Structure formats: C-alpha cells, structure tokens
Amino acid sequence: MEIKVLKDILGANEQIAERNRQLLDTNGVFAVNVMSSPGAGKTSLIMETIKRLKGEIKIGVIEGDVSSSIDAEIIGKEGVPVLQINTGGECHLEANMIYRALSNLPLQDIELLFIENVGNLICTAEFALGAHRKVLVSSTPEGDDKPFKYPLMFHKVDVVLINKIDLLPHLKFDIQAYSQAIKGINEKAEIFQISCTTGQGIDQWLSWLQNQMRFFKNLQKR
Amino acid sequence: MEIKVLKDILGANEQIAERNRQLLDTNGVFAVNVMSSPGAGKTSLIMETIKRLKGEIKIGVIEGDVSSSIDAEIIGKEGVPVLQINTGGECHLEANMIYRALSNLPLQDIELLFIENVGNLICTAEFALGAHRKVLVSSTPEGDDKPFKYPLMFHKVDVVLINKIDLLPHLKFDIQAYSQAIKGINEKAEIFQISCTTGQGIDQWLSWLQNQMRFFKNLQKR
Numbered sequence: 001m002e003i004k005v006l007k008d009i010l011g012a013n014e015q016i017a018e019r020n021r022q023l024l025d026t027n028g029v030f031a032v033n034v035m036s037s038p039g040a041g042k043t044s045l046i047m048e049t050i051k052r053l054k055g056e057i058k059i060g061v062i063e064g065d066v067s068s069s070i071d072a073e074i075i076g077k078e079g080v081p082v083l084q085i086n087t088g089g090e091c092h093l094e095a096n097m098i099y100r101a102l103s104n105l106p107l108q109d110i111e112l113l114f115i116e117n118v119g120n121l122i123c124t125a126e127f128a129l130g131a132h133r134k135v136l137v138s139s140t141p142e143g144d145d146k147p148f149k150y151p152l153m154f155h156k157v158d159v160v161l162i163n164k165i166d167l168l169p170h171l172k173f174d175i176q177a178y179s180q181a182i183k184g185i186n187e188k189a190e191i192f193q194i195s196c197t198t199g200q201g202i203d204q205w206l207s208w209l210q211n212q213m214r215f216f217k218n219l220q221k222r
Numbered sequence: 223m224e225i226k227v228l229k230d231i232l233g234a235n236e237q238i239a240e241r242n243r244q245l246l247d248t249n250g251v252f253a254v255n256v257m258s259s260p261g262a263g264k265t266s267l268i269m270e271t272i273k274r275l276k277g278e279i280k281i282g283v284i285e286g287d288v289s290s291s292i293d294a295e296i297i298g299k300e301g302v303p304v305l306q307i308n309t310g311g312e313c314h315l316e317a318n319m320i321y322r323a324l325s326n327l328p329l330q331d332i333e334l335l336f337i338e339n340v341g342n343l344i345c346t347a348e349f350a351l352g353a354h355r356k357v358l359v360s361s362t363p364e365g366d367d368k369p370f371k372y373p374l375m376f377h378k379v380d381v382v383l384i385n386k387i388d389l390l391p392h393l394k395f396d397i398q399a400y401s402q403a404i405k406g407i408n409e410k411a412e413i414f415q416i417s418c419t420t421g422q423g424i425d426q427w428l429s430w431l432q433n434q435m436r437f438f439k440n441l442q443k444r
Binding site: 037038039040065066067068070089091118119120121122123126139141142143145146148149150151152164166167170 | 367373
C-alpha cells in the first residue's frame with residue numbers, strides 16, 4: 001500500500017518534471033540541479049559561479065530548504081533573480097514545486113538556472129525536477145565511504161565536485177580510492193576537486209559548465 | 223491524501239516505538255538514538271564510546287544505512303553485538319525496523335544500546351524509535367547556519383555534540399552564535415564540543431551519558 005502510493009507520486013512527478021523541461025527548453029534556460037549533504041557547499045559553489053560568470057551569462061537561482069531563507073538572501077545580494085522554496089517538512093524538492101517556481105521567475109532573462117536542492121543525500125536523488133544536469137557537491141570532511149552508503153545519488157549525477165579539498169591535510173581521506181569508488185558506481189561521472197574557499201579547481205568546473213551550456217544551445221538551434 | 227497516509231504511518235510508528243520502549247525497559251536496556259548528516263561522525267562517536275566504556279558497561283549497536291554494512295563491520299571488530307539495518311531507499315529508521323532488530327539482539331547482555339540512524343538531518347527527527355535519549359552529532363565543516371535550516375532536529379534532541387572542533391582553526395564557524403542558535407530552538411539541549419580525532423570533550427560526553435544511565439537505572443528500581 002505504502003509502496004503503491006510512492007509509485008503514484010513518483011509517476012506524477014516524472015510527468016511534471018518533463019513539463020518543466022519543456023518550459024525550460026522553450027525559454028532557452030539551461031537548468032542545473034545541485035545536490036549535497038547539509039553544509040557541503042552548494043550555496044558557496046553557486047555564489048562562486050555567479051561571481052565569476054555574471055558578466056557573461058544571465059543567471060537565476062531557485063533555493064530549496066526545509067525552512068529559512070538564509071541562502072536566498074545571500075544570493076540575492078549578487079543581484080540575480082532568486083526564489084526561495086520552503087518545503088515545510090519535505091526532505092527534497094519535487095517537480096511540482098519547481099513548476100510553480102518557474103512561473104514566478106523571469107525566464108526570458110535567465111540563461112542558466114541553478115536549483116539548489118534540500119541538503120540530503122537520499123531522497124533528492126529520487127525525484128526528477130526537469131533540470132538538464134545533476135551536480136553533487138561532496139565535502140571531504142564527510143569521509144571517503146559515501147559512495148558505498150549513498151549509491152543512488154552517485155549513480156544519478158553527471159558530475160561530482162569534491163569540495164573543501166583545502167581541508168585534506170587535516171583529514172583521513174583517500175581521494176584516489178574515493179574517485180575510484182565513484183567511477184565504479186557511475187563510469188560517466190565527471191569528477192573535479194574544488195575548494196570554494198581557496199578557488200582551487202573552480203576554473204575546471206566553470207569550463208565544464210560552459211561546455212554543457214554550449215552543447216545545450218547548439219541542440220536548441222536545430 | 224498524501225498527508226493522511228503520512229499521518230497514519232506516523233501514528234502506527236508512535237505505537238510501535240512505545241512497544242520498543244517497554245521491551246527496552248523490561249530488559250534494562252538504555253537506548254540512544256544517534257542522528258546526524260552524512261559523515262558528521264556518528265560511527266566515530268560510537269566507536270570512541272565503546273573503546274572507553276566497554277570494560278564497565280555492556281554495549282550493543284544497531285546500525286542504520288540505506289545500503290552497505292561498512293559501519294557494522296567497523297564496530298563488530300570491537301567485539302560488541304551489532305546488527306545492520308539496510309533501509310533500501312528509506313532515508314530514516316522507523317520503529318518497526320527497530321522492533322525487528324531488538325528480537326535479534328541478546329538484550330539480556332546489553333545495558334547501553336546505540337541506534338545509529340541513517341545520515342539525514344530531516345526525516346530521522348520525525349520518527350520516534352523508542353530510544354530513551356536522542357543525540358545529534360553536528361559537524362563544524364557543515365557551517366554554523368544549520369539550526370535555522372533544520373530546526374525540527376535541533377528541537378527534538380536531548381544533546382548536541384559539536385564534533386570536529388579540531389578543524390575550527392581552518393573554518394569560518396562562530397561557535398558562540400551556533401550554541402546560542404541551538405539554545406534559541408531548544409533551551410534544554412545539552413551542548414558539548416568534541417573531537418573524535420583528538421579526544422577533546424569526550425570525557426564530558428561520557429560523563430553526561432553515564433549520568434543519564436544512572437538516572438534510568440534508578441527509575442527502573444522503583
């Protein structure tokens with residue numbers, strides 16, 4: 001019975017996610033679903049990306065949190081359109097929340113839309129939102145066993161950003177073993193080592209992101 | 223409709239949690255529900271506690287993970303009874319999982335039972351398991367804004383262990399503001415600053431834990 005209900009929810013979610021994708025495509029908006037544990041660095045990554053790209057690319061942000069609008073306020077200071085979703089108790093964003101958010105954003109003024117999901121490594125991976133790419137921000141202090149414990153997340157994403165590598169000298173974290181574990185679950189995943197504090201690796205992330213956007217725009221022209 | 227289903231699940235869960243509590247009480251087992259984000263240090267805390275107390279207190283552990291038995295294997299090496307629950311996709315433990323686990327543990331040989339919940343700051347707080355105390359392990363690299371973003375968790379726990387304080391010199395983390403934010407949500411919460419790496423603060427945690435157990439034993443005698 002419970003499982004049946006969940007299946008219905010997931011089925012409906014997929015349909016709305018597809019509608020979101022069509023809406024994004026029609027408006028030429030490239031959307032990225034950013035996921036992670038609490039405090040792994042999603043907002044810092046988005047902030048760093050906005051700071052470096054806002055001269056070239058029109059960026060918008062949807063912020064997902066159980067409660068509070070802390071992140072939306074931080075990002076709003078950068079002068080980009082931002083919308084906060086408070087899920088109440090839900091531990092993940094769902095496609096219908098994004099559908100409502102999209103109708104409240106100036107899509108014609110956005111080329112790149114970040115959707116910052118709720119801090120959670122489990123359920124966020126299960127719910128499609130309609131975004132074009134999925135990004136996992138993984139934080140080194142969390143330890144190198146996470147791919148084994150949260151395999152669905154690592155399986156579903158297009159890129160893993162190993163964040164807070166500036167802390168590596170103070171941690172027991174085998175980055176080679178960690179990268180191999182990710183590849184074992186998801187051969188196609190891109191992996192970048194970054195630090196939003198020192199700026200290390202951010203160029204590679206931006207270069208990957210801009211390539212994906214070029215690919216998206218070329219598809220649109222056809 | 224969805225909400226109704228959730229209410230039914232939660233209602234049934236509460237009942238089973240109470241049954242768990244009775245079973246624990248009858249057997250004189252003091253149970254602690256340990257919660258945190260992924261990789262905040264639940265297993266390290268339990269390991270450290272076992273190492274220091276296993277000569278005095280008979281300890282058992284229930285390990286909750288979406289998948290893998292990594293933590294159960296680590297803890298099993300300490301020679302204490304340990305049982306792994308794999309939730310499949312569920313992002314939290316529920317009382318019925320604990321009920322089944324309890325019937326597979328030698329309760330007469332356990333005085334202190336750790337229940338390590340799934341790494342998640344949201345749903346784990348919603349589901350009672352029947353434990354006597356709830357502990358949150360909070361990791362400094364996650365940032366000092368967590369009480370505002372995950373208020374239910376901070377509201378529900380008896381003690382917050384601020385872990386990885388050895389990393390503070392490398393982080394932007396205002397520990398005074400953080401502690402005040404916790405007290406604002408949960409005035410009664412005990413707060414200890416610890417490091418499972420350096421051992422700092424572990425004595426205070428153990429002293430609190432042993433006090434709680436003494437209190438429990440005195441209640442039992444009546």
